[in-house]
Amino acid sequence: MNKVWKVYxxxxxxxxxxxxDLTLKIPxxxxxxxxxxxxxGKTTLLNLLAGLDRPTRGSIAVDGQNLDELGEAGRTxxxxxxxxxxxxxxxxxxxxxxxxxxxxxxxLAGQTEKYYAYSALEAVxxxxxxxxxxxxxxxxxxxxxxxxxxxxxxxxxxxxxxxTGNLDSQTGNRILELLTxxxxxxxxxxxxxxxxxxxxxxxxxxLRITDxxxxxxxxxxxx
Numbered sequence: 001m002n003k004v005w006k007v008y009x010x011x012x013x014x015x016x017x018x019x020x021d022l023t024l025k026i027p028x029x030x031x032x033x034x035x036x037x038x039x040x041g042k043t044t045l046l047n048l049l050a051g052l053d054r055p056t057r058g059s060i061a062v063d064g065q066n067l068d069e070l071g072e073a074g075r076t077x078x079x080x081x082x083x084x085x086x087x088x089x090x091x092x093x094x095x096x097x098x099x100x101x102x103x104x105x106x107x108l109a110g111q112t113e114k115y116y117a118y119s120a121l122e123a124v125x126x127x128x129x130x131x132x133x134x135x136x137x138x139x140x141x142x143x144x145x146x147x148x149x150x151x152x153x154x155x156x157x158x159x160x161x162x163x164t165g166n167l168d169s170q171t172g173n174r175i176l177e178l179l180t181x182x183x184x185x186x187x188x189x190x191x192x193x194x195x196x197x198x199x200x201x202x203x204x205x206x207l208r209i210t211d212x213x214x215x216x217x218x219x220x221x222x223x
Contacts, residue, residue: 001022001023001024001025001048001049001058001059001060001061002023002058002059002060002061003021003022003023003057003058003059004019004021004022004023004024004048004055004057004058004059004060005017005019005020005021005022005055005056005057005058006018006019006041006044006048006053006055006056006212007056017211017212018041018044018212019041019044019045019048019055019212019214020211020212020213021058022045022058022212022213022214024207024214026189026191026205027189028156028187028189029183029184029187029188029189030189030190030204030205031180031183031184031189031190031192031202031203031204031205032189032190032191032192032203032204032205032206032207033191033192033193033194033199033200033202033203033205033206033207034191034192034193034194034207034208034209034214035194035195035197035199035200035206035207035208035209035217036193036195036208036209036210037195037210038195040209040210040211040212041209041211041212041214042161042193042194042195042209043161043193045193045209045214046159046161046191046193048060049062049157049159049191050079050083050085050159051067051070051075051076051078051079052079054068062078062082062083062157063078063082063156063157065078080108080109080110081109081110081153081155082155082156082157083155083156083157083158083159084105084149084150084151084153084155084157084158084159084188085150085158085159085160085161086143086146086147086150086158086159086160086161086163086179087146087160087161087162087163088161088162088163088164088165088166089166090134090139090142090143090145090146090166091146092134092142092145092146092149093134094133094134094135095133096133096134097130097131097132097133098121098126098129098130098131098132098133098134098137098145099117099118099121099130099131101134101145101149102117102120102121102145102148102149102152103117103152104149105149105150105152105153106152106153109153111153116152116153117148117152118130119152120148120149120151120152121145121148123148123151123182124144124145124147124148124178124182125144126141126144126145126148129141138171139166139167139171140167140171140174140175143163143164143166143167143171143175144175144178146163147175147178147179147182151182151183151186151188154186154188155188156188156189157188157189157190157191158179158183158188158189158190158191159191160179160190160191160192160193161192161193162193162194162195162196163175163176163179163192163194163199164176164194164196164198164199165194165195165196169198172196172198173198176198176199176202177202179202180202180203190203
């Protein structure tokens, strides 16, 4: 990201600046947490990196590709093939089984080998529950399915928006350990948006965002 600004305008014409002159480079394979309160700009940052939103000013490159130059079709393709997503509320499709939720991510990326879906479920410890539906799983298990869905296509980058926000602290710690360990094994870059201090000790780099301004901090003790 180079000198990125994101400014929103409400119905009355009043402007709100979500991100201010942000320049950020995340090396491949690094684990990064963006720490901040609700409304500080964390989700805006992830949406911009995913190509779901466009910057008011500045440029963004993901996996070596300038998002603005790709066009809408190109941004959709990079989301399907090079990015993985983990959300606070899991976002699993309730009418699909655990296996089908994971395999769908592969299909959208143009892959049809079912073995990889089973392998991803095995990696998160849920191979024996591949025929179950999301509502038959605990919250922690649903988030593990979401991680399997994110890693199955071996993306370059995983964007995680409050991945433990809907879980108790003990389950959240297990999910963070699973997510970060898996990214390390695959060499996947991870960017997590969070307001939870427990997330910070699992990453290489900690960024703090306040009123749209991002700063790197040395340790979670500074948060």
